[in-house]
Amino acid sequence: MRIEPITTAEVDYFYEIHKKDFPSVERRTKTQIRNLIENNKQFCPRFFYDGNDLVAYLVYWKVKDFYFIEHFAVLPDFRGRGYGTKILTEFNKKYGNNIIFEVEPPENAIAQRRIHFYEKLNFVHHNICYFQPSYRKKNFISNLKLNIMTHKDFAKDVNNCLNLIYQNVYGIESNNQKF
Numbered sequence: 617m618r619i620e621p622i623t624t625a626e627v628d629y630f631y632e633i634h635k636k637d638f639p640s641v642e643r644r645t646k647t648q649i650r651n652l653i654e655n656n657k658q659f660c661p662r663f664f665y666d667g668n669d670l671v672a673y674l675v676y677w678k679v680k681d682f683y684f685i686e687h688f689a690v691l692p693d694f695r696g697r698g699y700g701t702k703i704l705t706e707f708n709k710k711y712g713n714n715i716i717f718e719v720e721p722p723e724n725a726i727a728q729r730r731i732h733f734y735e736k737l738n739f740v741h742h743n744i745c746y747f748q749p750s751y752r753k754k755n756f757i758s759n760l761k762l763n764i765m766t767h768k769d770f771a772k773d774v775n776n777c778l779n780l781i782y783q784n785v786y787g788i789e790s791n792n793q794k795f
Contacts, residue, residue, distance in 0.1 A: 713769035
């Protein structure tokens with residue numbers, strides 16, 4: 617498997633794929649993505665290839681001393697072939713117990729299946745009610761309710777990490793909010 621950073625020249629291509637996997641409320645604009653690639657070293661978008669085939673993408677942030685996975689998707693033609701497991705296992709080996717990400721609450725079969733998939737890879741579901749800040753309106757907290765998952769050995773204070781995510785990823789002051 618080959619991993620390549622997504623470049624500014626590839627933003628249009630990435631965006632066409634990305635918008636099929638995530639609704640507009642859950643993703644940035646093309647301009648925002650391009651600006652982050654050019655100006656923010658914490659922002660790490662990656663393509664994953666098997667030979668010449670693009671099979672997945674993962675967007676993560678290096679925030680202080682942990683890694684926040686913002687988006688992860690295996691392309692439809694490659695789902696069910698073990699790519700998601702392989703990619704997250706390698707990511708887990710590289711960054712160990714310092715991984716945190718958002719998931720939809722287990723309120724439907726699809727969300728439950730996703731959570732179960734992550735749990736098989738040593739991640740733990742935290743039933744913390746968390747509202748994702750808006751990608752499009754500055755300092756606006758959306759009504760998109762999410763939960764948090766971390767590596768099973770995540771030893772950091774989750775509330776502190778969520779406040780740092782609010783500041784570094786979403787660009788809003790969190791005022792040390794309790795989640």
